[in-house]
Amino acid sequence: MLDPQGRAITKALQGHGHEDIVDVRQGKFFEIELAQGDSPEGVRERLERLAAEVLANPVIEDYEVTVLDAP
Amino acid sequence: MLDPQGRAITKALQGHGHEDIVDVRQGKFFEIELAQGDSPEGVRERLERLAAEVLANPVIEDYEVTVLDAP
Numbered sequence: 001m002l003d004p005q006g007r008a009i010t011k012a013l014q015g016h017g018h019e020d021i022v023d024v025r026q027g028k029f030f031e032i033e034l035a036q037g038d039s040p041e042g043v044r045e046r047l048e049r050l051a052a053e054v055l056a057n058p059v060i061e062d063y064e065v066t067v068l069d070a071p
Numbered sequence: 072m073l074d075p076q077g078r079a080i081t082k083a084l085q086g087h088g089h090e091d092i093v094d095v096r097q098g099k100f101f102e103i104e105l106a107q108g109d110s111p112e113g114v115r116e117r118l119e120r121l122a123a124e125v126l127a128n129p130v131i132e133d134y135e136v137t138v139l140d141a142p
């Protein structure tokens with residue numbers, strides 16, 4: 001995916017003395033905490049759907065879902 | 072830190088049938104690729120400074136720096 005904002009940040013940092021920064025990619029993250037109940041597979045399936053349909057704009061954004069255990 | 076946008080997303084998702092979503096925290100990430108040269112300690116020190124002074128707004132945002140090896 002093109003990342004014009006990341007590109008702009010790369011250029012800005014290079015211009016401020018960080019010539020060894022070759023690329024910056026900028027994005028959003030969502031840390032989502034769920035009550036216990038659903039299975040890890042069920043959780044993943046729902047979060048994949050939420051990401052695709054609600055949280056991300058799949059036309060201009062990639063996304064990745066990672067399911068973690070409760071800390 | 073307060074996260075009003077995460078709070079709004081939580082409420083919206085709960086209102087759309089995801090009552091078991093108890094919290095959402097929303098934030099930005101920057102994946103920064105550097106040319107080889109600097110030591111891991113030097114890289115970390117510079118990125119901590121970049122995060123505090125340029126990339127984050129420490130008044131309203133927390134940040135965390137993780138240094139990864141080249142893939």
